[in-house]
Amino acid sequence: QVQLVESGGGLVQAGGSLRLSCLASGISFSSYTMNWYRQPPGKQREYVAGITSGGRTNYADSVKGRFTISRDNAKNTVYLQMNSLNTADTAVYYCAAVMLSGTYWGQGTQVTVSS
Secondary structure, three states: OOEEEEEOOEEEEOOOOEEEEEEEEOOOHHHOEEEEEEEOOOOOOEEEEEEOOOOOEEEOOOOOOOEEEEEEHHHOEEEEEEOOOOHHHOEEEEEEEEEOOEEEEOOOEEEEEEO
């Protein structure tokens, strides 16, 4: 019963910060790469950031230097710290667990950046 639950989204002004959380259950959390994706309104889903089981991180160019992905294996949680937000960051943000059987997705959390 794999379940990923995102939280922390909301409305924030441009230049502000927000931290997203993804709580995982039903998996051996520490064994898997965890990713964040986002989908702006009317656009296709895009990769944002990822972190491997060993803690290696990767970022899309659009968020490099502004966003930080991290994980707390003891809490089965992956985080996305978002700083210097701009209106282009407005999207539904999804947490994903990459497993051998496929990728599992959370329900998403809305991030809206106002100007």
